[in-house]
Amino acid sequence: MGRGTRTAVLTAGALLLGAVVLPGSSSADPRQDAVAAGQVRIGLAPKAAACDNNSLSTGLTPSASDAGADVQRIIKRGKLIAGIDTNSYLWGFRNPTDGSLQGFDIDLVHALAKSILGNADAVEFLAVPTANRISALQSGQVDVVVRTMTITCDRLKQVSFSVPYFNAGQQVLVPKSSKITGFNDTMKGARVCAATGSTADDMLKDPAKDHGATVFHVANQLDCLVQMELGNVDATITDNALGAGQAAQDPTVHLVGGPLDVEVYGVAMKLGADDLVRRVDYVLQDFLAHQWSAEYDRWLKPLGSTPPAPVPRFAG
Structure with missing residues (x-):
């Protein structure tokens, strides 16, 4: 991909590239039904109803507005600062040939930058360890974390999430x-x-x-x-x-064995950054409808045949 982006590495890990031999999976996606049934509560604003198993999975209504303080901060800075993983093959990793960052999550970050700043390469990537994802957002070190981050009730007390962009377990x-x-x-x-x-x-x-x-x-x-x-x-x-x-x-x-739970990945942001959450949901609404399947085929095909993209649900 070879994009001209600035990368600051906070942690290091080995990237071992071997033969692609992966287990297949069904193209059906029953996890979305479980999400819709309220087993997972997604994308809530801080003042939304309590997170419980009976709630419907909802996100903040998308908005293309640039007027909010959090979106304006990114625009005035001229770049989106994204917390990512650089060691997750298929999702976020360094191409050993040219050193470029590649993967499903990396392409999603570029889509966010393209929409907010008009330039897909206006990104500073920060490699954030798993345990530091929330603190990186709370301290303002990053604007978003796009790092196969599972949305959970406990995490919703600490950060805000977009609607889900991937179903896993x-x-x-x-x-x-x-x-x-x-x-x-x-x-x-x-x-x-x-x-x-x-x-x-x-x-x-x-x-x-x-x-x-x-x-x-x-x-x-x-x-x-x-x-x-x-x-x-x-x-x-x-x-x-x-x-x-x-x-x-x-x-x-x-x-x-089989999946042990139902999980969904979301883009994480600082708690209360509602204007940025709505802007990210605006991007994801289009990404899920028009780009998701192509991205899956490009990066995640080894996981199995292409499933339906998660269906975003918005309220509030």
Whole structure:
């Protein structure tokens, strides 16, 4: 892609490019039905109704206005500052040939910059570790985080989110030689890797549900792949979309068992930045309708045949 963008790297990780051998998936997307049924609450403004399983998934009504303070700050600066991952193959990674940043999330950031600033390359990328995503927004270090970030009720208390742009779920990734078959008792005594501050990390904190596994923490989810390759851990729990990317890099690992939950990725922003949330939702409304399928085919085809794009729902 080779875009002329400025990148500041806050953390480093190995990028291991290997043969693309990935598990397939169905083109159907039942997770969207679960989202619509209220199992996940999405894109709420700080003053919206409480986050609960009975609420419909809604985002802020899109707006193309540039008048808000948060959007104006970006326009006056002349660039969008985006927190990203540089080590997630397919999503956000550095091309080892030319050093350019590429992936599904990277293209989404360029779409945001194009709409807000009229220039897709008016971006400063900051590589933000998983555990620092929220603090980077709260401190004003970045305007947006576009980093396969799952929308959760707890996170909605700390940051604002766009409507979802991808549906996923946690799953277990293991070496093909492993006897672990999923998130079950075959994990007893195993060393399981999870990124600090990730959904998997939260899941493994419950001793009643960890199946006797020991948690091994890393800064970024790709570090788990390195730890598995070194033999320091026996399994990884991560988003299946990210796990599929790791399997693309190393064909000796694969996903086992089924998805452990229903998750959706959103663009995260500072809590209360409603004008920016509406502007991002405006971009996503068009991105989901006209660009999403092409982006999936370009980057995420190894995950399986192209599913329908998430259907945005707006209110308020």
